[in-house]
Amino acid sequence: xxxxxxxxxxxxxxxxxxxxxxxxxxxxxxxxxxxxxxxxxxxxxxxxxxxxxxxxxxxxxxxxxxxxxxxxxxxxxxxxxxxxxxxxxxxxxxxxxxxxxxxxxxxxxxxxxxxxxxxxxxxxxxxxxxxxxxxxxxxxxxxxxxxxxxxxxxxxxxxxxxxxxxxxxxxxxxxxxxxxxxxxxxxxxxxxxxxxxxxxxxxxxxxxxxxxxxxxxxxxxxxxxxxxxxxxxxxxxxxxxxxxxxxxxxxxxxxxxxxxxxxxxxxxxxxxxxxxxxxxxxxxxx
Amino acid sequence: xxxxxxxxxxxxxxxxxxxxxxxxxxxxxxxxxxxxxxxxxxxxxxxxxxxxxxxxxxxxxxxxxxxxxxxxxxxxxxxxxxxxxxxxxxxxxxxxxxxxxxxxxxxxxxxxxxxxxxxxxxxxxxxxxxxxxxxxxxxxxxxxxxxxxxxxxxxxxxxxxxxxxxxxxxxxxxxxxxxxxxxxxxxxxxxxxxxxxxxxxxxxxxxxxxxxxxxxxxxxxxxxxxxxxxxxxxxxxxxxxxxxxxxxxxxxxxxxxxxxxxxxxxxx
Numbered sequence: 043x044x045x046x047x048x049x050x051x052x053x054x055x056x057x058x059x060x061x062x063x064x065x066x067x068x069x070x071x072x073x074x075x076x077x078x079x080x081x082x083x084x085x086x087x088x089x090x091x092x093x094x095x096x097x098x099x100x101x102x103x104x105x106x107x108x109x110x111x112x113x114x115x116x117x118x119x120x121x122x123x124x125x126x127x128x129x130x131x132x133x134x135x136x137x138x139x140x141x142x143x144x145x146x147x148x149x150x151x152x153x154x155x156x157x158x159x160x161x162x163x164x165x166x167x168x169x170x171x172x173x174x175x176x177x178x179x180x181x182x183x184x185x186x187x188x189x190x191x192x193x194x195x196x197x198x199x200x201x202x203x204x205x206x207x208x209x210x211x212x213x214x215x216x217x218x219x220x221x222x223x224x225x226x227x228x229x230x231x232x233x234x235x236x237x238x239x240x241x242x243x244x245x246x247x248x249x250x251x252x253x254x255x256x257x258x259x260x261x262x263x264x265x266x267x268x269x270x271x272x273x274x275x276x277x278x279x280x281x282x283x284x285x286x287x288x289x290x291x292x293x294x295x296x297x298x299x300x301x302x303x304x305x306x307x308x309x310x311x312x313x314x315x316x317x318x319x320x321x322x323x324x325x326x327x328x
Numbered sequence: 329x330x331x332x333x334x335x336x337x338x339x340x341x342x343x344x345x346x347x348x349x350x351x352x353x354x355x356x357x358x359x360x361x362x363x364x365x366x367x368x369x370x371x372x373x374x375x376x377x378x379x380x381x382x383x384x385x386x387x388x389x390x391x392x393x394x395x396x397x398x399x400x401x402x403x404x405x406x407x408x409x410x411x412x413x414x415x416x417x418x419x420x421x422x423x424x425x426x427x428x429x430x431x432x433x434x435x436x437x438x439x440x441x442x443x444x445x446x447x448x449x450x451x452x453x454x455x456x457x458x459x460x461x462x463x464x465x466x467x468x469x470x471x472x473x474x475x476x477x478x479x480x481x482x483x484x485x486x487x488x489x490x491x492x493x494x495x496x497x498x499x500x501x502x503x504x505x506x507x508x509x510x511x512x513x514x515x516x517x518x519x520x521x522x523x524x525x526x527x528x529x530x531x532x533x534x535x536x537x538x539x540x541x542x543x544x545x546x547x548x549x550x551x552x553x554x555x556x557x558x559x560x561x562x563x564x565x566x567x568x569x570x571x572x573x574x575x576x577x578x579x580x581x582x583x584x585x586x587x588x589x590x591x592x593x594x595x596x
Contacts (some may be wrong), residue, residue: 059419059452062452062454063452064452066449066452066453066454066455067449067450067451067452069449070445070446070448070449070450071446071449071450073445073446073449074435074438074442074446077438077442078435078437078438081437081438082437153429153431153432153433154433154435156397156399156427156429156433157433157446157447157450157494158450159398159399160397160398160399160422160425160427161422161450161451162418162419162420162421162422162423162451162452163419163450163452164419168450313401
């Protein structure tokens, strides 16, 4: 190695970051997440296989068992595959949010997270940028799933594919922020299995993703109340209504509210003066 | 060109006052629960100096680095980087810091160029400027041809050199290196250490070099020794040796960290 600093010019001062620098930083984080995703083809394939299995096998099997009556936003009887599709979109967002959480724990263990956290940009901005990058990746997965589902005969109104984008974004932000918050609480990668058992499965099954809430209410009033307390229910309903160009206002408010709560929690958790993340690392440093 | 010339360069480029230390720690303490990792550490490093932070494994070096780089919050005491409080003006302080962590932090699935571009964006450097800097720096370490290879394909020494390039990409005024040569062969160690020293001489960058390897200390260095979280020596190599009543820095380090007394105890 010869003269390491080469022809690099020496800065004459340090001015504050402007909007352009913030955009450069955001773009860099988006590109990095995209590249990581492209390099992990297995992740892409498994993210598609999971909901497609539900659509091709589970929904086909249950079509005759579970009748869906006319409930908003539907104006006629719909096939079970049509009913379950927004829930499967939610499933992709949920798994993707948790995958991001897993990725953050992995990055923390491998040390990559440090390169992000020592950036001079405000930590809230870095975390939100990382969140946006994760949501962008998960929305791509959702559209890939919808594309395949279209060939399976599960079709929404054409405009619905565009109108659902903001709903997917909001739902993705909420679930991604939840994943980020959870990543601050997980000490080791091995503990991630607990997230599967205690977060993903209960959130998914105790929601309106697989069956309408009126059917749940008939079967178990307690489960019905649990479903109403589950933010994932509102994420699914927000997406379901958006497919038909409608806004379910309660879902919109709940999803926005939980997004705010989870993001705030994650920012606090990653704040070195107050956060949980550093406390989790206590044992390993000298 | 010696270290003093470098000092002038730093003063000219970014400091309103030459007396502002590159790094200043005042009464810094840190504990993990009930275990005290750092106890009342105070020292400063002048601009353009090469400072060696010596300590055995577990002495508190990594904790100190985590505090300086704002990964941990300073609960007790103050840390200033070129006059900027790391907790109150962390952005300003971090912009002046280049950091090479003890653990390898390159993303092995990405190429060298992608890793470096990502770091540049984390410092708000646009792609055109970033590409110029990456090209120049990689050329200066004779690794331009590896730019588009995956980081995974590099050797340990090459990964370290790329990490040093990454730390320099945003043109910091203070470089922190935590056990940067651990696990490397003698040739790679000598190359990396030599280049960092050259950087101090030619560009006036201040360096805090944490190590437990005595042979990396030079007679002109500022030597800071910590043992079990406490500062036990701080001064030029000559002063540290003299104050410890030793003949060499090796002997002084052994005395300051209790290695000799342990050996004697063993003999007894």
